Amino acid sequence: MAAADEVVLELDDIQSGALHERPSPYVGTYLLLRIDDSADGRELMRRLARLVAAGVPGAEAAQTAWITVAVSYRGLEALGVPQSSLESFAPEFREGMAARAEELGDVGPSAPEQWEAPFGTPDVHVAIAVLASDEAQLESVAAQARRAHEELPGIAIVWHQDCYQLPSGRTSFGFKDGIGQPSVEGSGRPPSNPHERPLKAGEIVLGYPDETGELPPMPSPEVLGRNGTYVVLRKLHTNVAAYRRYLRERAANRNDEALLGAKMVGRWQDGAPLAVSPEHDDHELGADPARNNAFRYGDDPRGLKCPVGAHARRGNPRDALDGDGSVNVRLHRMIRRGTSYGPPLPEGVLDDDGADRGIVFVFAGAHLKRQFEFVKTQWLNDGVFIGAPNEADPLIGSHHHGATDFTIPQRPIRRRLTEIPPFVTTRGGEYFFAPSLSAMRWIAALGGSGEDDERDAP
Numbered sequence: 001m002a003a004a005d006e007v008v009l010e011l012d013d014i015q016s017g018a019l020h021e022r023p024s025p026y027v028g029t030y031l032l033l034r035i036d037d038s039a040d041g042r043e044l045m046r047r048l049a050r051l052v053a054a055g056v057p058g059a060e061a062a063q064t065a066w067i068t069v070a071v072s073y074r075g076l077e078a079l080g081v082p083q084s085s086l087e088s089f090a091p092e093f094r095e096g097m098a099a100r101a102e103e104l105g106d107v108g109p110s111a112p113e114q115w116e117a118p119f120g121t122p123d124v125h126v127a128i129a130v131l132a133s134d135e136a137q138l139e140s141v142a143a144q145a146r147r148a149h150e151e152l153p154g155i156a157i158v159w160h161q162d163c164y165q166l167p168s169g170r171t172s173f174g175f176k177d178g179i180g181q182p183s184v185e186g187s188g189r190p191p192s193n194p195h196e197r198p199l200k201a202g203e204i205v206l207g208y209p210d211e212t213g214e215l216p217p218m219p220s221p222e223v224l225g226r227n228g229t230y231v232v233l234r235k236l237h238t239n240v241a242a243y244r245r246y247l248r249e250r251a252a253n254r255n256d257e258a259l260l261g262a263k264m265v266g267r268w269q270d271g272a273p274l275a276v277s278p279e280h281d282d283h284e285l286g287a288d289p290a291r292n293n294a295f296r297y298g299d300d301p302r303g304l305k306c307p308v309g310a311h312a313r314r315g316n317p318r319d320a321l322d323g324d325g326s327v328n329v330r331l332h333r334m335i336r337r338g339t340s341y342g343p344p345l346p347e348g349v350l351d352d353d354g355a356d357r358g359i360v361f362v363f364a365g366a367h368l369k370r371q372f373e374f375v376k377t378q379w380l381n382d383g384v385f386i387g388a389p390n391e392a393d394p395l396i397g398s399h400h401h402g403a404t405d406f407t408i409p410q411r412p413i414r415r416r417l418t419e420i421p422p423f424v425t426t427r428g429g430e431y432f433f434a435p436s437l438s439a440m441r442w443i444a445a446l447g448g449s450g451e452d453d454e455r456d457a458p
């Protein structure tokens with residue numbers, strides 16, 4: 001019986017960033033830290049374990065800010081995690097994102113040699129995301145963080161990036177984002193798509209059975225791996241002016257421009273899915289959380305409503321791949337927690353103003369390889385799975401195989417966009433592990449007696 005099978009997640013031990021939505025809109029900051037002194041690093045973990053957000057966020061949302069902490073492989077090393085534990089992490093996590101660049105399509109201007117320092121170097125150890133409903137709350141937490149940092153000279157802040165979500169939820173290309181998310185068994189978060197069963201918890205959090213019925217490979221000891229999740233962070237610069245100019249050149253008129261943009265994404269700017277509203281934008285549909293993710297693609301196999309090559313349909317083909325039985329889409333789902341950075345390019349501007357703007361893409365899931373890497377390499381960067389080897393994702397594809405076309409199926413004849421320039425450049429990224437609260441305390445106690453993890457606890 002479903003109820004008897006339902007897993008009980010240890011929510012109070014799991015950082016809530018993966019499983020729960022953030023306040024909306026929000027402002028925030030990402031920090032990357034380098035640990036120069038392992039004792040200071042462990043003291044940092046002890047302090048952060050008290051600050052990270054866990055549990056189910058209360059309806060009262062009295063929380064001043066949401067802090068999420070994640071550690072890279074190099075960070076675990078710098079914290080003094082024993083070698084046998086280090087070796088128990090997923091191979092791609094241990095390699096780090098820069099080593100996977102070729103496969104991920106991070107080549108040319110997106111290659112690690114071009115990344116912002118310190119991405120791609122061994123100096124990226126800890127990532128901290130702080131999100132708050134307004135600037136004042138963010139500043140009060142940032143002040144706490146600065147104080148803690150001043151007291152720990154063995155920790156250096158090596159990168160920071162302010163970020164935000166606009167009240168409209170739109171990001172730099174003008175589209176509302178963060179709508180399509182899987183629901184997760186035991187998270188307490190209701191599904192937004194009634195056609196998709198909640199995912200097994202082990203797809204997102206380690207220590208619970210996943211969709212294969214097995215426990216995902218978990219770092220050891222159990223206290224370190226259990227209730228943790230892998231995190232991907234990528235700073236993605238968006239060339240909004242080039243994107244707008246391309247649409248302007250190819251479209252017959254302004255309505256056509258909006259249609260081409262929507263066909264590339266799979267949704268209209270305000271979030272209405274093409275699968276439900278293929279002909280025209282529907283603002284009410286886009287704004288309605290009960291309807292804006294409640295759809296399938298199975299009745300549209302040729303993509304007449306939503307092109308099979310559209311970004312959101314590539315990222316999550318839903319039931320459209322069920323037919324041939326070769327791919328189980330549920331093994332390739334992910335939680336996305338992207339945020340915007342940089343000033344929006346004012347409406348109507350077609351010339352680049354040189355500003356750095358885009359998305360800090362954040363993934364959370366239990367399987368870096370079969371979730372993030374699979375979707376990026378097989379579905380977004382490649383067109384073979386939809387029978388279009390000359391095509392890559394029209395919005396974010398890296399085009400490194402020279403795949404620059406995009407087909408819009410329509411009657412009587414399909415429409416084809418060609419020579420689509422790359423609109424997105426990777427400015428840096430890394431693979432992280434977001435440990436549970438007990439894992440953070442376990443790390444904090446390394447190097448000591450092993451029994452003092454609660455010292456000074458309030």
Ligand code: HEM
Nearest residue numbers: 175176177178179180181236312315316359375376396424
């Ligand atoms: C600059 C980079 C990106 C932009 C501007 C972007 C934009 C969007 C937008 C506008 C949507 C539709 C809204 C929604 O369904 O939530 C979307 C959906 C999605 N994107 Fe992206 N995205 C970017 C990068 C990525 C990357 C790197 C991945 C994965 C490797 C990804 C995976 C997905 C997935 C899985 C969906 C949800 C599809 C669904 O569940 O229906 N995106 N993205």
